[in-house]
Amino acid sequence: MLLFILLTHLAIGVAILGSGDRLGRRAFAVAALAPALTVGWAITQASGVIGSSSGGSGMSDGVPVSFSWMWVEQLGLQLDLRLDGFGLVMVSLVSGIGLMVCIYAMGYFSYPKPGTARLAGLMTLFAGAMLGVVLSDHLLALFVFWELTSITSYLLIGNDDRNPRARAAALQAILITGAGGLVMLVGLIIIGQSAGTYLISELLLNPPTDGVIAAGVICVLVGAFTKSAQAPFGSWLPGAMVAPTPISAYLHSATMVKAGVYLVARLAPILATTGQWRVLVLSVGAVTMVIGGLRAMRQYDLKLLLAYGTISQLGFLMLMFGTGEYKIAQAAVVLILAHGAFKAALFMVVGIVDHEVGTRDIRELHGFGSSWRPTVVVGILAAASMAGLPPLLGFVGKEKALDTYITYGDFTGSGVVLGVIVVGSMLTFAYSARFVLGLLGHFGVADKPNRSAEAHAPSAMFLGPAAVLTVLTVLLGLAPRLVDPLVAAATTALDPTASPSTVKLWAGFNAALGLSVLVIGVGLLLVWKRAPVARLQRRFSDAISWIPSAERGFLVALRSVTDGSKRLTAVVQSGSLPIYLLIIISVVAIAPLIPALSAWSDLPPLVDVPLHVPLAALVIAASLGASIVKRRISAALMLGAVGYAMAGFFIVQGAPDLALTQLVIETLATVLFVLVLRFLPTRWADRSPAVARPIRLTVSVAAAVSVFVLALVAAGSRDSVSEANISVEMIARSAPEAKGNNIVNVILVDFRGLDTLGEITVLVVSGVGAVALARAGRRRLMLGSDAADEVADYEWSEHEPVPSAAPVAGEMDQ
Amino acid sequence: MKRLLVVDTSVRVVFHSILVLSLYFLFAGHNQPGGGFVGGLTAGAAISFRYVAGGVAEVRRAFPLRPWTIMGGGLLIGVLTAILPILSGNALLEHAAWEADIAILGTVKATSALPFDIGVYLVVLGLILMMFEAFGDDEAIDEAVGASVRGDALEADSVVSDLFELEQIRELQLRRSRRDQL
Amino acid sequence: MTALIPLPIAIPLLAAAISVIVGRSRQAQRVIGLVALASTTAISIALLIGADRDGILVAQSGGWPAPIGISLVVDRLSGIMLVTSALMLLAVLIFAIGQGGVERQHVAFHPMYLVLASGVAASLTTGDLFNLFVAFEMMLAASYVLITMGGRADQVRSGMTYVVISLVASTFFIVVLALVYTATGTVNFADLAGRIPQLPQGTQVMFAVALLVVFGIKAGLFPLFFWLPDSYPTAPGPVTAIFAGLLTKVGVYAIIRTQTLLFPAEAQLGTLLLVVASLTMAVGVFGAIAQDDMKRILSFHIVSQIGYMIFALGLFTVAGLAAAVFYTFNNIILKTSLLLVTGLVERRGGSSRLSEVGGLVRGAPLLGLMFALPALSLAGLPPFGGFVAKFAVFDAGVQSSEWVVVGVAAFVSLLTLYSMTKIWAGAFWGDPDDRPRQRPDTSDTLGGPALMMASTAAVVVIGVAVMIFARPLYSLSERAAEDLLEPIRYVSAVMGGRP
Amino acid sequence: MSVLVAFVAAVLVGCGTWLLLQRRLSRIIIGVGLLGHAGNMLLMVSGGRRGTAPLIGTGDPAGFSDPLPQALALTAIVITFGITLFLLALGFRSWQLTNDDVVEDDVEDRFIARQQRVDRDIADEILAEAAQAAEEDRR
Structure with missing residues (x-):
């Protein structure tokens, strides 16, 4: 069934994509089937997974649903799915919000453009992949789904592909998350190899302690940070806001960006005490939470405000889950639920405003008419939950977070982290208020047109999903007992040793409540003094503007890679044959020479046949001549002379067949050479020598020396091999078995006939090829068809004549 | 082309004697120096005589079969000698041998290596013929060059005759793209 | 079963001979080519199954026992490569027939293509170093003709580079062969495997390096690859596809074969291979980033990915070699499909330059899908076959603690992803109207002629099948790797009872 | 093998390399030809001993020169010949197109x-x- 759910997403997604644009916005109705099915299924599984126990009594006795399928088990690649308590939380987020977003999208895309249905299909595929991430019990299976979410996110961000900014944002997103993914893959391999298993559930029971695991931890965390837009990898998330709002609401606030948090949550109980885990997660989370909050406070675009708010909240979640303390993690579970609900609702409200008013800039909003009241109320409630005001779910979560941190944060630096959380929460309060004030029109600038007052109010269906989520926020905030069993089961799933406590709205007067009051108080102050605060912030950001930002860093990195590539390619890929040959010959000459020198042995006799001496003199003289002469024909004749001298060598050596062949071939080659050379200019001049003469000379000498040494080393090594040459047996078998007296011929046609077969094939090929080339200029003659047009397959050179055609081959007639 | 009777006749005589020599090389190759390669190449040398005497037309007259066919046929014979033994359950290229005592000639040995060598011979012969077709067909070459001067058959290719001037090519491409935009 | 071994060489060759003779009838050539390659594919599959079930298959040509005659050997590695190459050759032939173009216009296309097929099969099955040279020459000679087919100026220019460099490499191969025979007195692989270990160690390493360099030129290793991206893109579309898919990988095969079989552990070039691999990966991918033409981008990626294979080989472990084998055949499939798609893009958009096409995904979504699947796989994104391959390489690298190279590989993998998104954003996204276009052919609703689309789709589907059947395929690669690390199996299979 | 033969092969390789490293295809072809001769020279002596022609019936088989390298050299010569012809055709085509045989960048x-x-x-x-x-x- 687990697999079936995933496959259903795949099937529905592919079906929608396959139908093209025919479905229009109804595609989202089809797409809604998948999350609806998942939610329904999750509800049926809930009682079993959560188990009977309630929060207060400690361990949950829920039984996870699991499924396993081998993919490439030798590599440890297998699909292990497992639905446990925490999985259930994530599934309800992914599919619950997914369902809401699908319904919402039907309203959002009331005037569908081409490509709308594609969004629905890709979103379904994404939902499937995201479910895979949260259901995988196997680290590599998790990675597979993880990357699938990156790909679908890339396609979704860039869906409006004519918009260069969409393409740019998509590229940035996939490069950053892709880079993180790769690093993470290496980390996962390290962890898996040193632990001997990739199963999270097994890792939980036997945490690895190997030395290299510290490196693996860092790698995995880099992946998690990029995915969850943590500093300094967060730059892609604001850019991703070019995607349509339903997509942003779903992927870039509620689900995909939580994948990193999810992974940290899963691994923290296993690895929190390993290597630099806590230092890394907590410092990165802290920086992210504060910077995200600060930036959110400065945005005028509501959507960007929410995006930075999301980054900040993700940092918060990192701080909670990353500790590896189940008490704190329990609070984080509440928080992740709360965040999913209110952030999706807020995005939906922004989408409604954008859709109906045509802007998201708070300077262009001047307050709404009375028909908008439900929308505004929804927005305010959701923002209040984000700000952590009672009695909403956001408050419950934050309160519990502060409380658990105060009580159980007994590791080094927990006090600092607590401080960061308090400061971050103040900022959260401030930007939540900014959102509300913006929605109410407080930032409206007089010289901008007032379009918001008379804008159409959204239809009930359009607002409905946001309203439902907000009602849930209120309801669960008032009665947190409703989620208590789920939270308890999730906590137990994260850490089997956990004994979760109860989630309460009112936990009595304690330090956490005091901090909450402080947060709200300072938050109110920030809001009241927002103008001076903004000035202060601007001055501060000007002061630190010399510090390169993450976006800047990304662009510089990318540009330096592309520029560097061009520069490097310009150098190594010169396009010039002589230079290529120079490099190749140098390598060929020098590489084997180095080991050969170590095997250098005694010299063989200087001369073994006196007759070799005059022949050698002839060869050397002719080959030097061929390299020096300036006339083509002379050079060809010199080459012929070398060939004839070679034939002499063959005769001396006792190889008449070879000599005969050499003689005939040399003659023919010379004739044919001359046949071609008669067309070419008689003398050659090096118009632009590609390789300077000294270098040419050096490489030539090096090649010669190398061959000399190699030949002598090879000859000197012969004695160390005991067996005789294989030709001895050929000589013995030639006459009696192959019925031939000329052993060379017997070898050619019988012993090694396959060589000869290949050889005549080469002759056929080169003959055919030579004729084809030589006659390419007059294809008509050869083919009997008017072939000239299409042979060249769309290459530019064969278009019609261009006016200033360069001189044609006329001079040759002179 | 003006042709001298003496040259013509002597070339034909020489031509045929060299051809016979090449056949000797072919058939004797299994036991003495020679073989398909040397035979074929020698025949090629004979062709070059004909070419000197009368150009490519003379070569065509000497071998009315198309070089394509000769080469393809040679390769076909070669491959068949390689494959046929497989069909009869032997190894690739496994040769059979026969010996017979004939009164006058003494013991005559024939092996199936001979057809293989014939294939080699034909391929080499065909190759040489093709080379003369390719490089020796002066009339056709003149025609092609003429065409390129007139600017029809080769016009596109001759445009890039000055490949060395990159800027020119760049300009060409730009002009072409502009033309396409119009 | 052993009777089948020579057929992947012989059948295409026979077909090539007939194809030369019937040159005037394109229809007959097509039938001959298709029948030959289809039967070759079937036989290759049978051989792979046989080699996997019964162990290494050996046929001695001419019936002469090794090392007198030439041994033809099909072990698991050869079998895998044979099947992959046969499938690709068949698919690309169908594509070429669908395209018309050079296939229709040129008498010599079919014979040359079949010789290429035969040469590839010969290179993969031969058990003889000199015969490997001949097989390479068959393959290369055919590739020379195919790459210049059409005789355009840019083809002649790049053809010269390609032919001269290949010819120089072949000449060095001859020199090395001569020296190998000088030192050992044999050219048979199995025989060499017994004799080379007797040589002084310096000589062994000398031969190992020399063979690596010779095959490295064909495989496109740094710094020997520069000819490759200059020449492949100028060939006619289907030819580029098959070259990109097959030729360099045959070089890689030769490197794997010789380095594992001929040289004992103390002469193996582990570190050198790892260094070369890193440089090849990096320089290749940097080159790809600098390009604008799809064909050239993909050509540089060929180089880059050769680096991965050599990296995995350089580990000399079962995991490494299994990864190398898996990566290699998967890469053949991916590269072929990507270049076939490029051919379709070129047809559809009128150019393969990213600056001249755009927005194809709207008019031809199927084309987009057929690009996206192999491209994602090539970039190593899960769950595609390329991911399994990349994962296997990483896994093996981590096992051997080669951190630096794993790091380079990961970085290169990211740049590959960037490069693929660049093609995607350039050719498939964006507004086609603001780009200079040439002769766009948007007549087909599918995205191209049915036959071209079908054959491309078939290759893409094979690529997807690698993902689905990754488990049996990886097991097979692993068994092939075990064979490679136990050269004695190969030697005893070839030499029989002989020492 | 003697030092002389190795030296001749080395000179051939040196001259061949010198010719390869420039832009004229016809010179490159000559360079490749010289390299090919070097390879054949090394192949010729790779059998390790000089002897009489390996023809059965002409002498003692023990005194034959090694026939295998001869066969290999023959194959190599012919293959190189074939490819060189193709290279010539490339030069010819280049002349048709550009009136020269320069290998451009x-x-x-x-x-x-x-x-x-x-x-x-x-x-x-x-x-x-x-x-x-x-x-x-x-x-």
């Missing part, structure tokens, strides 16, 4: 090398866009 590579490409890279476009977006964002 790759145009595309030169464009990249000179940073002259007028078409802006897609990446450049996207990057510029992203930079602008980032700038606006900064306000």
Whole structure:
């Protein structure tokens, strides 16, 4: 069934994509089937997974649903799915919000453009992949789904592909998350190899302690940070806001960006005490939470405000889950639920405003008419939950977070982290208020047109999903007992040793409540003094503007890679044959020479046949001549002379067949050479020598020396091999078995006939090829068809004549 | 082309004697120096005589079969000698041998290596013929060059005759793209 | 079963001979080519199954026992490569027939293509170093003709580079062969495997390096690859596809074969291979980033990915070699499909330059899908076959603690992803109207002629099948790797009872 | 093998390399020819001993020169011959097109090398866009 759910997403997604644009916005109705099915299924599984126990009594006795399928088990690649308590939380987020977003999208895309249905299909595929991430019990299976979410996110961000900014944002997103993914893959391999298993559930029971695991931890965390837009990898998330709002609401606030948090949550109980885990997660989370909050406070675009708010909240979640303390993690579970609900609702409200008013800039909003009241109320409630005001779910979560941190944060630096959380929460309060004030029109600038007052109010269906989520926020905030069993089961799933406590709205007067009051108080102050605060912030950001930002860093990195590539390619890929040959010959000459020198042995006799001496003199003289002469024909004749001298060598050596062949071939080659050379200019001049003469000379000498040494080393090594040459047996078998007296011929046609077969094939090929080339200029003659047009397959050179055609081959007639 | 009777006749005589020599090389190759390669190449040398005497037309007259066919046929014979033994359950290229005592000639040995060598011979012969077709067909070459001067058959290719001037090519491409935009 | 071994060489060759003779009838050539390659594919599959079930298959040509005659050997590695190459050759032939173009216009296309097929099969099955040279020459000679087919100026220019460099490499191969025979007195692989270990160690390493360099030129290793991206893109579309898919990988095969079989552990070039691999990966991918033409981008990626294979080989472990084998055949499939798609893009958009096409995904979504699947796989994104391959390489690298190279590989993998998104954003996204276009052919609703689309789709589907059947395929690669690390199996299979 | 033979092969390789490293195809062909001779020279002596022609019936088989390298050299010679012919055809075609047989540099590579490409890279476009977006964002 687990697999079936995933496959259903795949099937529905592919079906929608396959139908093209025919479905229009109804595609989202089809797409809604998948999350609806998942939610329904999750509800049926809930009682079993959560188990009977309630929060207060400690361990949950829920039984996870699991499924396993081998993919490439030798590599440890297998699909292990497992639905446990925490999985259930994530599934309800992914599919619950997914369902809401699908319904919402039907309203959002009331005037569908081409490509709308594609969004629905890709979103379904994404939902499937995201479910895979949260259901995988196997680290590599998790990675597979993880990357699938990156790909679908890339396609979704860039869906409006004519918009260069969409393409740019998509590229940035996939490069950053892709880079993180790769690093993470290496980390996962390290962890898996040193632990001997990739199963999270097994890792939980036997945490690895190997030395290299510290490196693996860092790698995995880099992946998690990029995915969850943590500093300094967060730059892609604001850019991703070019995607349509339903997509942003779903992927870039509620689900995909939580994948990193999810992974940290899963691994923290296993690895929190390993290597630099806590230092890394907590410092990165802290920086992210504060910077995200600060930036959110400065945005005028509501959507960007929410995006930075999301980054900040993700940092918060990192701080909670990353500790590896189940008490704190329990609070984080509440928080992740709360965040999913209110952030999706807020995005939906922004989408409604954008859709109906045509802007998201708070300077262009001047307050709404009375028909908008439900929308505004929804927005305010959701923002209040984000700000952590009672009695909403956001408050419950934050309160519990502060409380658990105060009580159980007994590791080094927990006090600092607590401080960061308090400061971050103040900022959260401030930007939540900014959102509300913006929605109410407080930032409206007089010289901008007032379009918001008379804008159409959204239809009930359009607002409905946001309203439902907000009602849930209120309801669960008032009665947190409703989620208590789920939270308890999730906590137990994260850490089997956990004994979760109860989630309460009112936990009595304690330090956490005091901090909450402080947060709200300072938050109110920030809001009241927002103008001076903004000035202060601007001055501060000007002061630190010399510090390169993450976006800047990304662009510089990318540009330096592309520029560097061009520069490097310009150098190594010169396009010039002589230079290529120079490099190749140098390598060929020098590489084997180095080991050969170590095997250098005694010299063989200087001369073994006196007759070799005059022949050698002839060869050397002719080959030097061929390299020096300036006339083509002379050079060809010199080459012929070398060939004839070679034939002499063959005769001396006792190889008449070879000599005969050499003689005939040399003659023919010379004739044919001359046949071609008669067309070419008689003398050659090096118009632009590609390789300077000294270098040419050096490489030539090096090649010669190398061959000399190699030949002598090879000859000197012969004695160390005991067996005789294989030709001895050929000589013995030639006459009696192959019925031939000329052993060379017997070898050619019988012993090694396959060589000869290949050889005549080469002759056929080169003959055919030579004729084809030589006659390419007059294809008509050869083919009997008017072939000239299409042979060249769309290459530019064969278009019609261009006016200033360069001189044609006329001079040759002179 | 003006042709001298003496040259013509002597070339034909020489031509045929060299051809016979090449056949000797072919058939004797299994036991003495020679073989398909040397035979074929020698025949090629004979062709070059004909070419000197009368150009490519003379070569065509000497071998009315198309070089394509000769080469393809040679390769076909070669491959068949390689494959046929497989069909009869032997190894690739496994040769059979026969010996017979004939009164006058003494013991005559024939092996199936001979057809293989014939294939080699034909391929080499065909190759040489093709080379003369390719490089020796002066009339056709003149025609092609003429065409390129007139600017029809080769016009596109001759445009890039000055490949060395990159800027020119760049300009060409730009002009072409502009033309396409119009 | 052993009777089948020579057929992947012989059948295409026979077909090539007939194809030369019937040159005037394109229809007959097509039938001959298709029948030959289809039967070759079937036989290759049978051989792979046989080699996997019964162990290494050996046929001695001419019936002469090794090392007198030439041994033809099909072990698991050869079998895998044979099947992959046969499938690709068949698919690309169908594509070429669908395209018309050079296939229709040129008498010599079919014979040359079949010789290429035969040469590839010969290179993969031969058990003889000199015969490997001949097989390479068959393959290369055919590739020379195919790459210049059409005789355009840019083809002649790049053809010269390609032919001269290949010819120089072949000449060095001859020199090395001569020296190998000088030192050992044999050219048979199995025989060499017994004799080379007797040589002084310096000589062994000398031969190992020399063979690596010779095959490295064909495989496109740094710094020997520069000819490759200059020449492949100028060939006619289907030819580029098959070259990109097959030729360099045959070089890689030769490197794997010789380095594992001929040289004992103390002469193996582990570190050198790892260094070369890193440089090849990096320089290749940097080159790809600098390009604008799809064909050239993909050509540089060929180089880059050769680096991965050599990296995995350089580990000399079962995991490494299994990864190398898996990566290699998967890469053949991916590269072929990507270049076939490029051919379709070129047809559809009128150019393969990213600056001249755009927005194809709207008019031809199927084309987009057929690009996206192999491209994602090539970039190593899960769950595609390329991911399994990349994962296997990483896994093996981590096992051997080669951190630096794993790091380079990961970085290169990211740049590959960037490069693929660049093609995607350039050719498939964006507004086609603001780009200079040439002769766009948007007549087909599918995205191209049915036959071209079908054959491309078939290759893409094979690529997807690698993902689905990754488990049996990886097991097979692993068994092939075990064979490679136990050269004695190969030697005893070839030499029989002989020492 | 004697030092002399190795030296001759070395000279052939040196001269061949010298000829290869320039732009004329006809010189390159000659260079390749010299390299090929070097290979054949080494193959010829690779059997390790000189002897009489390996023809059965002409003498003692123990005194034969090694026939296998001869066969290999023959194959190599013929193959090199075939490929050289093809290379000649390339030169011929080059003459048809450009009236010369110079091996030119790759145009595309030169464009990249000179940073002259007028078409802006897609990446450049996207990057510029992203930079602008980032700038606006900064306000």
